[in-house]
Amino acid sequence: MNESATRIILKAELLALRHRLLKRSPVRLVLLALFLLVAAVTIGGAAFAAGLTAGQFLPNESDSILSGGFTALSVLMLVVGFPTVIATFFVGRDLLQLVLAPIRPMDIFVARLLLAMSANLLISSLLLMGTLGVGVGSGAPFVFFPLVVVLIFVQVLIVTALQAILMSLVLQWVPARLARDVAAAVAGLAGAGFYLAWNLSLRQTFSPRSRPDFTNVNAVIQRIEWLPSAWPGHALSAVIAGSLGGAAIWLMLSLALAALTIAAAEILYRRTLLAGLGVFGGPQAVWRRAPAKPASVVVKQGAGSPARAIAIKDWLSYRRDIRRLSRMLPAFLFPIGYALTFLRPSRSINSFWTEVALFGFISMFLSSALATPSIPSERRGFQLLRMAPMTMRQVIRAKVMLTLPPVLAITLLFTIVVAATSGHGIAQLAEVSVLVVWLGIGFVSIGVSAGGIDPKFEASDDRRAVGVVGTLAGLGGAFGFGLLSVGAFALFVFGSAAAAGTAQLGPIPSTPIVGALMWVGGLGLAVGAAAIVVILLWLADSRLRTYEGTIAAV
Amino acid sequence: MPLPATDGHIAVEARNLVKQYGLIKAVDGVSFQIRRGEIVGFLGANGAGKTTTLRMLCGLLTPTSGTALIDDIDILAQPLQAKARLGYLDEEPFVHPHLTGREFLNYIADLYRMPRGPERQQRMERLLRLFELADRDGELIGAYSHGMRQKIGLASLLIREPSVLLLDEPTNGLDPRSARLVKDLLEELAALGTTVLLSTHILEVAQALCRRVAIIDRGHIVATGTIEELRAQAGSEQASLEDLFLKLTAGPESRELIERLLAPKL
Ligand SMILES: Nc1ncnc2c1ncn2[C@@H]1O[C@H](COP(=O)(O)OP(=O)(O)OP(=O)(O)O)[C@@H](O)[C@H]1O
Ligand SMILES: [Mg+2]
Numbered sequence: 001m002n003e004s005a006t007r008i009i010l011k012a013e014l015l016a017l018r019h020r021l022l023k024r025s026p027v028r029l030v031l032l033a034l035f036l037l038v039a040a041v042t043i044g045g046a047a048f049a050a051g052l053t054a055g056q057f058l059p060n061e062s063d064s065i066l067s068g069g070f071t072a073l074s075v076l077m078l079v080v081g082f083p084t085v086i087a088t089f090f091v092g093r094d095l096l097q098l099v100l101a102p103i104r105p106m107d108i109f110v111a112r113l114l115l116a117m118s119a120n121l122l123i124s125s126l127l128l129m130g131t132l133g134v135g136v137g138s139g140a141p142f143v144f145f146p147l148v149v150v151l152i153f154v155q156v157l158i159v160t161a162l163q164a165i166l167m168s169l170v171l172q173w174v175p176a177r178l179a180r181d182v183a184a185a186v187a188g189l190a191g192a193g194f195y196l197a198w199n200l201s202l203r204q205t206f207s208p209r210s211r212p213d214f215t216n217v218n219a220v221i222q223r224i225e226w227l228p229s230a231w232p233g234h235a236l237s238a239v240i241a242g243s244l245g246g247a248a249i250w251l252m253l254s255l256a257l258a259a260l261t262i263a264a265a266e267i268l269y270r271r272t273l274l275a276g277l278g279v280f281g282g283p284q285a286v287w288r289r290a291p292a293k294p295a296s297v298v299v300k301q302g303a304g305s306p307a308r309a310i311a312i313k314d315w316l317s318y319r320r321d322i323r324r325l326s327r328m329l330p331a332f333l334f335p336i337g338y339a340l341t342f343l344r345p346s347r348s349i350n351s352f353w354t355e356v357a358l359f360g361f362i363s364m365f366l367s368s369a370l371a372t373p374s375i376p377s378e379r380r381g382f383q384l385l386r387m388a389p390m391t392m393r394q395v396i397r398a399k400v401m402l403t404l405p406p407v408l409a410i411t412l413l414f415t416i417v418v419a420a421t422s423g424h425g426i427a428q429l430a431e432v433s434v435l436v437v438w439l440g441i442g443f444v445s446i447g448v449s450a451g452g453i454d455p456k457f458e459a460s461d462d463r464r465a466v467g468v469v470g471t472l473a474g475l476g477g478a479f480g481f482g483l484l485s486v487g488a489f490a491l492f493v494f495g496s497a498a499a500a501g502t503a504q505l506g507p508i509p510s511t512p513i514v515g516a517l518m519w520v521g522g523l524g525l526a527v528g529a530a531a532i533v534v535i536l537l538w539l540a541d542s543r544l545r546t547y548e549g550t551i552a553a554v
Numbered sequence: 555m556p557l558p559a560t561d562g563h564i565a566v567e568a569r570n571l572v573k574q575y576g577l578i579k580a581v582d583g584v585s586f587q588i589r590r591g592e593i594v595g596f597l598g599a600n601g602a603g604k605t606t607t608l609r610m611l612c613g614l615l616t617p618t619s620g621t622a623l624i625d626d627i628d629i630l631a632q633p634l635q636a637k638a639r640l641g642y643l644d645e646e647p648f649v650h651p652h653l654t655g656r657e658f659l660n661y662i663a664d665l666y667r668m669p670r671g672p673e674r675q676q677r678m679e680r681l682l683r684l685f686e687l688a689d690r691d692g693e694l695i696g697a698y699s700h701g702m703r704q705k706i707g708l709a710s711l712l713i714r715e716p717s718v719l720l721l722d723e724p725t726n727g728l729d730p731r732s733a734r735l736v737k738d739l740l741e742e743l744a745a746l747g748t749t750v751l752l753s754t755h756i757l758e759v760a761q762a763l764c765r766r767v768a769i770i771d772r773g774h775i776v777a778t779g780t781i782e783e784l785r786a787q788a789g790s791e792q793a794s795l796e797d798l799f800l801k802l803t804a805g806p807e808s809r810e811l812i813e814r815l816l817a818p819k820l
Contacts, residue, residue: 301671309664317652320694383648386614388665389638548615 005107009098013115032468044129051133059138062240066134067233070155073127074229077120077159084119085163088112089269105270113160113262120156128152131236140240147239151232151251154258158228161258161265168268228257306390307398313381314374314402352428355418356489359432360482363411363439371403371447372474375544376455376465380551392452392544396537399448408440435489442481445533450474452540457551477536484529491522564626565590565718565749566611571620573606580606582773583620588751588766590717593744595760596753598770599803604753605645607770608720611751612642624718638666641716645723647707651696655687655706658695662710674713681709684735700727708736712743719743721752725759737763757795767795771803 021029054065089112098108128148135144166186174182235250375395378385385395415436419429454470466474497503499515508514566588573581581603588594598604609615611622613629613636622629629636650658659678668674682688685705690698695706704727711719719740725733740750740763754760760767761781768778777784777798784798785791793801 303669304664304667306665306667309661312664313650313653313657313661316657317650320652379650380646380648381650383614383644384662384665387612387637387640387642389634389667390665391634546616550609 005103006111009103009108009111010114012094013111035468040125043126047126047129048133051130051135052137053133055134055137055140057137062134062138063234063237065233066131066236067230069127069130070151070231070233071227071229073124073152074155074159077123077156078163080123081120081159082163085116085160086167088116089164089167099273105273106266108273109266109269113157113164113265116164117156117160120160121153124152124156135236135240138240140236141242143244144236144239147247147251148236151235151254154254155229155232158254158258158261161261164265165261165268168265168272171272172268228254231257306388306394307401310385310395310398311402314377317377352424353490355422356432356435356486358418359411359415359436360439360486362414363407363436364443364478364482366407366410367403367440367443367447368450368474368478370407371399371444372451372470373462373465374399374403374448375451375540376457376459377462379457382455382457382547383551386547392541395544396448396452396540399451400445403444403448404440407444408437411436411440431489431493435485439482439485442485442529442533443478446474446477446481446536449533449536449540450477452544453536454543455547457549473536473539477532481529481532484525484532488522488525488529491518491525495519495522563590564588565592565624566720566751567621567623567626568607568611569621569623571607571610571622572618573603573610573615574618579773581610581617581770584770584773584775585620586768586775586778588749590749591744591747592766593740593750593752593764595764595767596751596770597755597757597760597767597799598753602770602803603773604770605722608642608722608751608753612640612720613637614642639717640720641711641714641718642720643707643711643722643724645726647703647710649695649703649706649710652694654691654694655682655698655709656691658706659710659713663713666714668714677713681712684739685709685732701729701732704728705732712739715748717748719748719750719752721750723754724752725754725756733759757799761795769799769802776802 024032055062058065095108131148131152132145134140135148170182170186231250231254235247235254238244238246238250375382412433415432416429419432424432450470450473451466452470453473454467456465456467459465494503494505495515495518497515498505498508498510498518499512501510503510503515505514564587568584568586571581571584572579584603584607586594596604596608606615610617610620611624611629613622613633616630624636624639627636627639629640650661653661656678659681663674663678664670679688682691685708687702687705687709690702695703698706704724708721708724724740725736728736737759740752744750752759752764766778766780767784769776769784777787779787781795781798784795784802785793788798788801790797
């Protein structure tokens with residue numbers, strides 16, 4: 001019997017997936033399944049509830065809501081799902097094998113398209129739940145529900161094919177060895193732009209001293225109505241409105257668009273498959289540099305230091321790894337976006353605490369972006385550290401010391417700028433600076449530990465460099481540490497005020513004794529926060545010391 | 555050929571090393587001793603357990619049971635002292651793709667706390683020239699060919715003059731000239747007292763370089779000794795190392811298998 005090539009390819013992929021899953025210990029599998037189940041129920045449930053409410057109480061807005069939803073989903077898929085699409089279409093030695101085999105590129109394309117959709121389908125399940133909610137809420141006829149499934153599937157197909165087209169185009173016009181970096185940069189920039197635009201629109205929507213202003217959202221959505229990404233939304237709202245003819249027209253348009261993009265993607269993919277594989281099939285592209293100047297004349301003296309060696313190596317690698325740099329961009333733009341959204345000059349007491357929360361967020365965000373991948377990014381080079389006469393404690397310390405300067409520099413700069421614009425005094429600036437330094441040290445240590453607790457040395461992408469356990473430990477640790485630290489800070493600030501007799505604490509009197517008690521409480525919280533950091537560092541050290549995995553090349 | 559400078563001191567010792575992966579014992583009770591200044595060949599079929607044994611000796615893998623000693627130092631009990639004396643080259647060398655060869659050698663030298671200064675610099679230049687990497691300096695290791703990566707890996711061991719070298723297929727992927735260079739280099743080093751344990755599939759390398767060989771088969775050491783001793787053990791005076799190897803790691807006769815594969819279909 002002759003099986004189709006597509007089926008054979010897909011079967012092999014599924015088999016590999018099964019083996020990967022079964023390789024894990026049953027306990028971890030069950031925990032993972034439970035976690036996913038809870039996440040699916042809560043997140044899906046929330047989306048459903050939101051849709052339900054919207055469908056019930058905003059019947060006139062259902063067209064805007066649905067087309068906005070589909071557009072948002074498309075943008076999200078375009079940005080978040082991009083690495084998966086690149087990986088399935090152009091990366092992997094198994095692709096080389098397929099190309100060498102007597103298989104039509106068409107078969108490879110179809111098999112890969114179905115695989116590439118997996119990430120996008122996962123993202124789209126959110127919209128699926130929301131849209132179903134809208135349908136139930138607005139009492140849509142039965143056809144609405146199967147139509148939702150079909151339309152979302154078609155949308156995922158379109159976006160995935162669009163991503164393949166984008167990648168193929170980049171490959172056609174950009175020299176092959178730069179293609180991957182350019183693609184990553186495009187995705188990173190698109191993501192950053194999206195965040196910023198989103199933040200700015202949020203800022204307008206939630207203008208100060210007023211209730212959320214939804215007319216603004218509607219205005220934005222009306223501007224995107226003509227976008228093809230909104231067509232499925234129009235089809236669905238036509239069904240809700242009882243106009244099956246209108247629905248059929250929008251549906252046909254969507255289907256035609258899908259056929260068009262897929263055909264274009266297939267043709268382009270066939271033309272660039274070989275060119276792309278040269279770049280993506282092997283190890284990541286490394287730029288050839290012009291020959292360096294003759295060896296530096298200045299010969300440095302003194303004993304070699306492992307910590308400095310790691311620092312120099314990381315700095316050189318980071319500078320030359322365009323992909324990692326382009327991923328950092330959104331991380332750096334994020335805090336700026338938040339700042340634009342939530343900060344505005346005001347002299348009220350409350351703004352001080354808003355700022356403290358903001359500094360905490362920025363510090364946490366930067367640390368997790370910079371510190372978390374610092375150990376996994378050693379990749380196979382980690383084995384060099386294990387073979388060297390140094391302890392894992394030294395490695396962790398080196399990584400913390402390395403990440404601390406940029407995080408502290410940026411957060412402190414930010415603190416000073418904010419303090420200057422909001423007109424707080426030097427005393428408050430000093431207080432906040434101490435807090436920012438404390439938070440920076442803690443968050444960076446927690447980030448490095450999270451990477452050490454569950455490193456994925458084989459991941460080629462910083463975002464997948466830490467496993468589920470490490471991510472959870474890092475997030476939990478960071479939240480605990482952040483809350484305790486800010487709590488301690490508050491107790492210190494109010495305690496001082498109470499001791500000076502200037503605090504306004506409602507029924508509690510402002511006396512030195514109360515102040516001292518608050519200070520003691522603050523110390524307790526600070527010790528608790530430090531304990532979280534120490535425990536995570538210890539966990540990371542013991543995990544790294546007993547690390548045994550072989551780290552495959554590439 | 556310079557005579558090996560063995561003084562009878564045991565430089566590398568495996569005591570009953572066992573490594574278990576799930577139900578499979580990849581290495582099952584491996585013991586041997588290597589004297590200082592010896593070059594010992596480590597032979598065995600694919601999957602016999604060579605890499606696993608070497609990785610336990612250098613501390614990358616923790617043995618399920620058993621002990622690995624470097625200069626009488628237990629690598630698990632006193633890892634830092636043992637590791638300082640050791641140089642291990644993996645099947646696929648550990649390198650950093652975004653560094654140039656020179657930067658990588660500096661990195662390794664710093665990791666091992668070698669004094670910085672003109673001496674180190676000179677040694678580095680000499681090694682780079684020796685391995686014909688000196689004029690590829692502007693290039694990142696990620697752009698190196700397989701053989702070049704192998705060579706920079708070897709250079710990164712030699713820059714710090716370890717007293718024990720554990721090499722996993724060091725000549726794999728090297729052109730004949732470079733392979734010859736490595737062979738000569740190892741002989742010189744051994745004459746100066748460096749101990750070498752190298753795994754290889756190229757029996758000529760083993761025959762030319764190693765006074766003694768150890769043959770591992772499915773996790774067990776099936777023979778150790780000089781080639782003469784192995785011949786005596788096998789009871790055939792004229793046997794080549796290849797014959798001995800095939801005899802000691804017996805599987806189905808390959809001729810028979812080939813005939814069956816190529817037999818006309820029924
Ligand atoms: N991480 C691992 N998990 C499970 N089994 C492993 C692992 N590493 C090695 N093995 C198994 O241990 C056995 C010995 O492997 P090893 O790599 O030591 O062989 P080798 O002698 O170096 O082979 P080659 O000559 O092909 O390099 C093999 O059967 C292999 O499948
Ligand atoms: Mg091996």
